[in-house]
Each structure stands twice: as structure tokens, then as C-alpha cells.
Amino acid sequence: MHSILLQALDYADLIILIYFIVANAVYTVLMVISLYAVTLHSRFAARTSHADISDSPATPPITLIVPAYNEQDVIATTVRALLKLEYPEKEILVVDDGSTDQTLSRLIAEFGLQRMDLIYRERVPSKAPWGFFLNPEIPTLLVLAKEHGGKAAALNAGLNMCRSPYFCTVDADSIVERKALLRLMAPVMQAPSNVLVSGGLVRIANGSNVGDGEVNEIGLPGSWIERCQVVEYIRTFLFGRPGWNFLNGNFITSGAFCMLHRESVILAGGFGRNTVTEDIDMIASLYTFFEKKRWQAQMVFTTDPVCWTECPKTLKMLARQRRRWQLGLVQTVFKHDRLIFSWKHGRLGMLSMPFHAYVETFGCVVETFGLLILPLSLFVGAMPLSLFLLIMFLAVGYGTLLSVVSVLLAEATIRRYPKFSEMLLLVLYAFLENFGYRQVVSAMRAHGVFQFLFGKRHWEVVSHQGVEA
Amino acid sequence: MERRRFWFTNRVVLGFVAFFTVTALWEFKWKPQLRNYYQVGVRLYQSGKNPQGQPDVAKPPAKPSPKSSPAESRGPAQ
Numbered sequence: 241m242h243s244i245l246l247q248a249l250d251y252a253d254l255i256i257l258i259y260f261i262v263a264n265a266v267y268t269v270l271m272v273i274s275l276y277a278v279t280l281h282s283r284f285a286a287r288t289s290h291a292d293i294s295d296s297p298a299t300p301p302i303t304l305i306v307p308a309y310n311e312q313d314v315i316a317t318t319v320r321a322l323l324k325l326e327y328p329e330k331e332i333l334v335v336d337d338g339s340t341d342q343t344l345s346r347l348i349a350e351f352g353l354q355r356m357d358l359i360y361r362e363r364v365p366s367k368a369p370w371g372f373f374l375n376p377e378i379p380t381l382l383v384l385a386k387e388h389g390g391k392a393a394a395l396n397a398g399l400n401m402c403r404s405p406y407f408c409t410v411d412a413d414s415i416v417e418r419k420a421l422l423r424l425m426a427p428v429m430q431a432p433s434n435v436l437v438s439g440g441l442v443r444i445a446n447g448s449n450v451g452d453g454e455v456n457e458i459g460l461p462g463s464w465i466e467r468c469q470v471v472e473y474i475r476t477f478l479f480g481r482p483g484w485n486f487l488n489g490n491f492i493t494s495g496a497f498c499m500l501h502r503e504s505v506i507l508a509g510g511f512g513r514n515t516v517t518e519d520i521d522m523i524a525s526l527y528t529f530f531e532k533k534r535w536q537a538q539m540v541f542t543t544d545p546v547c548w549t550e551c552p553k554t555l556k557m558l559a560r561q562r563r564r565w566q567l568g569l570v571q572t573v574f575k576h577d578r579l580i581f582s583w584k585h586g587r588l589g590m591l592s593m594p595f596h597a598y599v600e601t602f603g604c605v606v607e608t609f610g611l612l613i614l615p616l617s618l619f620v621g622a623m624p625l626s627l628f629l630l631i632m633f634l635a636v637g638y639g640t641l642l643s644v645v646s647v648l649l650a651e652a653t654i655r656r657y658p659k660f661s662e663m664l665l666l667v668l669y670a671f672l673e674n675f676g677y678r679q680v681v682s683a684m685r686a687h688g689v690f691q692f693l694f695g696k697r698h699w700e701v702v703s704h705q706g707v708e709a
Numbered sequence: 710m711e712r713r714r715f716w717f718t719n720r721v722v723l724g725f726v727a728f729f730t731v732t733a734l735w736e737f738k739w740k741p742q743l744r745n746y747y748q749v750g751v752r753l754y755q756s757g758k759n760p761q762g763q764p765d766v767a768k769p770p771a772k773p774s775p776k777s778s779p780a781e782s783r784g785p786a787q
Binding site for chain 2: 247250251254255258573574577578580581594597598
């Protein structure tokens with residue numbers, strides 16, 4: 241019996257070791273690429289005023305679609321921020337997805353909206369809105385009210401009302417920086433091929449001074465859970481995504497702030513309603529559809545368009561958010577499995593998709609079980625103490641290195657924390673998050689994977705209180 | 710309408726099957742199986758029979774002999 245247990249533990253240790261080597265090798269490559277790409281782009285962005293885009297008559301109009309469900313505390317702030325965005329021709333389309341709170345009435349009261357009859361043409365499946373609200377004095381704002389059908393259905397309803405060639409999805413709890421739309425459009429106008437998706441940076445607004453729909457002064461939040469998320473967002477958006485973008489293998493963009501080509505999305509069938517993360521599902525659908533049609537398409541990610549969002553403040557809400565993200569990722573990789581090891585999709589099919597499908601999706605399960613199996617291996621004598629300590633040191637040390645380099649890269653390239661003490665605190669949390677926080681988040685994500693495997697596939701609501709001072 | 714597919718034809722599942730098959734073959738078949746020799750060697754060493762245990766502990770991974778038991782390889786006990 242003891243021998244079988246030892247052999248099983250040996251096998252489990254081998255799986256953990258392979259995961260550890262593959263994941264860290266890829267992260268190292270991404271780190272080197274991102275250091276180069278982000279530094280290069282930030283130097284270019286610092287010299288660009290985007291006046292050519294804001295003044296050009298060729299700049300395409302954009303519709304900002306804001307799906308909102310029970311967002312009474314934040315919706316007015318978000319819409320005010322969107323109305324102030326610098327862009328030659330934009331429209332803001334808020335879709336109230338059957339909120340049970342005061343979301344719609346607050347919008348009506350805040351912006352003096354009146355109910356009107358408008359033509360609604362269904363091009364992608366979604367329940368038709370029961371009401372349209374607008375204020376003739378604010379012609380760039382339109383509010384749609386529909387029955388509750390989920391975020392994808394709300395986005396589809398907005399898409400059916402959208403008339404511009406590009407649209408931008410914005411979460412109701414997000415604050416978009418004034419020039420972000422111009423910066424998001426810049427790579428679309430400069431790219432040699434058709435750009436279907438343009439994504440930007442999402443940062444955490446908790447702790448910052450937010451007023452009148454703008455982030456006036458960046459600051460760090462007070463609680464450890466929010467600070468760890470600040471580091472985590474910086475690491476994700478400055479390492480993973482620019483790296484994959486450089487390799488033409490970008491697969492994930494945040495639906496909190498991303499721009500898409502309207503007609504392409506409609507042709508690909510609109511936002512899918514059978515996953516809980518409609519953003520990555522949409523990207524995968526676009527890749528699949530364009531490959532089927534043999535059309536050229538490109539997806540870009542840049543780090544200067546910034547959108548600020550509110551992160552969960554409690555472990556309970558964080559767990560809900562991470563479970564949902566992970567569940568959505570598993571659903572998407574299973575739904576679009578033909579992208580995995582597909583020669584036709586180049587680096588996306590041969591590098592990015594396999595990495596996302598196996599390492600990003602199931603890595604959390606290996607990490608969580610690794611925390612149980614490695615000490616057990618040590619306890620029953622399947623692993624010497626020196627090897628156990630070496631693995632733990634490398635795992636934690638490497639995670640710390642990635643986080644600290646990300647924070648320093650963020651300080652060197654994007655908008656900095658004004659106080660030196662806050663920067664030091666961030667570096668400290670880049671170290672501290674490896675002792676507890678990452679393991680807890682891994683367990684939450686692993687729970688999401690098991691939810692998928694055991695057939696529990698529903699959307700979990702994360703409540704927001706707003707970050708406005 | 711897309712044709713219905715079985716879960717076991719999904720590439721995620723096929724990838725896992727291939728990965729676990731190859732790693733299991735390596736772990737249980739292809740890799741030199743030296744644990745038994747090592748354990749017997751360590752036991753002999755700990756019981757003070759260092760010369761008899763030495764060959765098992767130092768058995769080189771390049772020359773596995775899984776068909777012969779550790780006791781046979783050592784010859785008659787003294």
C-alpha cells in the first residue's frame with residue numbers, strides 16, 4: 241500500500257514539476273517580450289498627442305455600450321465620465337438589463353431622460369427593449385431598458401441599436417480616462433490589416449481620489465486584499481497581454497474596456513449566451529469565424545488607454561469574481577477547442593491557445609493540489625526535504641520576481657503613484673501577495689474549474705459600492 | 710447548425726489524454742525503476758551492512774534491471 245502511495249505521489253510530483261517548468265518558462269519569455277514591447281510603446285505614446293485622430297474626418301464614430309444590472313451606486317458616475325471622453329463622434333448606449341434596483345430611475349433623474357419610441361432591428365439574438373430613454377439636450381446618450389437576460393443579451397441589444405462601425409464595451413463600474421478612446425482607436429487606424437478588437441489597460445480605482453467621473457489622484461486602497469489585486473492587475477495587464485500581443489497570440493481581452501468591429505461581431509453571431517465570460521468567448525468566435533471565411537483579422541492590445549475599475553473588497557466577492565472568470569475560461573476553451581493546436585491560426589493556435597487551455601485554465605488546479613501533495617510527499621518520504629524547500633523557494637521566489645518587475649515596469653511606463661511611499665508599499669505587496677493571497681486565489685479559481693466539471697454553470701453577481709469620494 | 714460533438718472528441722480532453730498517457734508511460738514504464746533497489750540499499754546501510762547495500766544505492770540509472778529483484782542481484786546473504 242505504502243509503495244503504491246509513493247508511486248502515485250511520484251507521478252503527481254512529476255505533473256507538478258512539468259507544470260512548473262512550462263508555466264515559468266512561458267512567463268519568462270512573456271516577461272522579456274513585455275519589457276521590450278511596453279517600454280517601446282510607452283515611449284511612442286509619450287510623443288503622440290492623438291490630434292491627428294481627433295481632428296481627422298476619417299476617424300470612425302464609436303458607440304460605447306454599457307450593460308448595467310443593479311448598478312445604482314455607480315452608473316451615474318460612469319455615464320458622466322463617458323460623456324466627457326475626448327473623441328470626435330461618440331454615442332453612449334446604456335442597456336439596463338432589467339435591474340431590480342434604482343439603476344434606471346437614477347439615470348432618468350440624473351440626465352433628465354424622457355421615454356421615446358425608436359426603431360429596433362434585431363440582427364443578433366436578444367430580447368427587444370421595452371423602452372428607450374433619451375434627453376434631446378444630450379443627443380449622445382441613449383438608455384435602453386429590457387427584461388433581464390444576462391450581460392451577453394444586454395450587449396447584443398446594444399449591438400442591435402449600434403450604428404457606428406466600431407463599438408466599445410464598458411462595464412458600468414468602470415471609469416474611462418479622457419483620451420482612452422483616441423488611444424484605443426490609434427492602433428486601429430495605424431494597422432496595415434483589419435483590426436477587429438482593440439483592448440486597453442484596466443487598473444483598480446479603489447483608494448484613488450475619484451470625483452465627477454474622473455480619477456483625479458491615484459492612491460492605494462487601504463485593505464490588503466485590494467492592494468494585492470492592484471499588483472495582480474498590473475502583472476496581468478503589463479506582462480501577459482502585451483507579451484501575447486507581440487506574438488500575435490492574444491486571446492483574452494477585458495470586456496470591461498475593449499473596442500470591437502461591429503459588423504464582424506454581428507457576422508460571428510454576436511455575444512454568446514452560453515458562457516459566463518462573453519468577452520473571451522466573443523474573441524474566440526471572431527477568430528473561428530474569420531478563419532472559416534479565410535479573412536485576415538488582427539487583434540491588438542495597447543497599454544496607454546486606461547480604464548479604472550472597482551475591485552472586490554471582500555474575500556466573498558473576490559471568490560465569486562474569480563470563480564466566474566475561471567468558469568468562463570473553461571467554458572470558452574471547451575467551446576472553441578478547435579483553436580487549440582490549429583496550424584491555421586499560427587501562433588495563436590500553436591502557442592497561445594494550448595497555453596491558455598492547459599496552463600491558464602487548469603494550472604490553478606495543479607497549484608492548489610500541489611500545495612497539498614508536496615508536503616504529503618515530504619511527510620511520507622517520497623521527496624527529500626532539500627528538494628521540497630528548493631521547489632517552494634523557486635515557486636515563491638519566481639512569483640515574487642514577476643510581480644516586483646511588473647510593478648517597477650508600471651512605475652516606469654504608465655501613470656505613477658504620486659507618493660514614493662505608495663510605490664514602496666506596492667513593491668512590498670508584490671512580495672507579500674505570494675504568501676497567502678495567490679494560493680487563496682488559486683483555490684478560488686480551482687473551485688471554478690470544478691463548478692464546470694460538475695455542471696454548475698451560472699453567473700455569480702459581484703456587488704459594487706462605487707469608488708467616488 | 711453545428712453538428713453535435715461528443716465530449717471525448719474535444720481537443721482539450723484529447724490533449725489531456727495524450728499528456729497523461731505519455732507521462733504515465735514515462736513514470737511507470739520507461740523511467741528506470743530504481744526505488745526498490747534504493748530502499749533495500751538504504752535499509753542494509755542503516756542496519757550496518759554497508760558493503761552489501763552499496764551496489765543497490767549506487768546502481769546507475771542507465772542500467773536498470775527491472776526483471777531481477779534486489780535480493781537476486783546481491784547474491785546469497787552472508
